[in-house]
Amino acid sequence: MKPHWILIANSARARLLQQEHPAQAPSLLKTFEHPASRLRSSELGDDEAGRERSDRGPRATVFEPRLDPHRKEHLHFARELAAALEDGAVRGECASISVFAASPFLGELKQEFGAETQRLLESTHDVDLTHVETPNLDRRLREQG
Template identity: 30%
Template sequence: MTNAMWIVVANQAVSRIFETRNPSGEIVEKTAAIHPASRLREKDLVSDAPGRTYDRFGAGRHRADPASSQHAREAASFANEIAATLKEGVARGEVGTLILVAPAAFLGQLRGKLDADTLCHVTLELGKDLVHLNADEIRSRLPEFLPRH
């Protein structure tokens, strides 16, 4: 098993993976991914207007809202992509410890997409949106000594 530590900094539109071998050292950006569909407006993602429905009694008519938004489906799709990348890294033995940094809602989605083996490598989760920061700024927001697996 490797002693490499991956720090995954993501939100529903951007994912960046940093790596370090020293729990108190600097982090280096390994990969970055952008999910363009998550940046679009809902009306640009859906080609059709929601359907219309009638009230059970009377002449009332209203819009039938879908059970979930296209944005939510796009975020789930991106969480799947990130989880697949992490699973591959763990399977190849490239990573010993994972740290997840994402806004709380997306962090929950991402955690839900991780398989049991990958989840065992997660030692720290932070509910913050730090994707817009550079590596030094991200490192300054993490604990001084990163937890090991």
């Protein structure tokens, strides 16, 4: 029987757990860190106020909106996590997936999910459990689920 995967994430770190049987406590499969999400804006650099794109026609100039450096890093990390889930889902390494992440990161993460991840997605929970230590994690997951 394939395990159930549980992703616990925020915009800077994540843990991917697997649970072989519902009565068992989940075990750690992989950890992810994205320290750039914790840096100050001045350390990340600033995106240009608007980038010009011209299509060589009259009135074809378009200014793209400025993207906050922190949001840019959050999106980068969301793509990384979604790619890891999609890879495992495509390889058939799990039977189902649950995600625990607080908004707005949960929404950014869900937008990056591939077709196989979406197919196996059992539940999403708008809560940040990244600070919960392993001994208490199983209880907190059951409370949320």
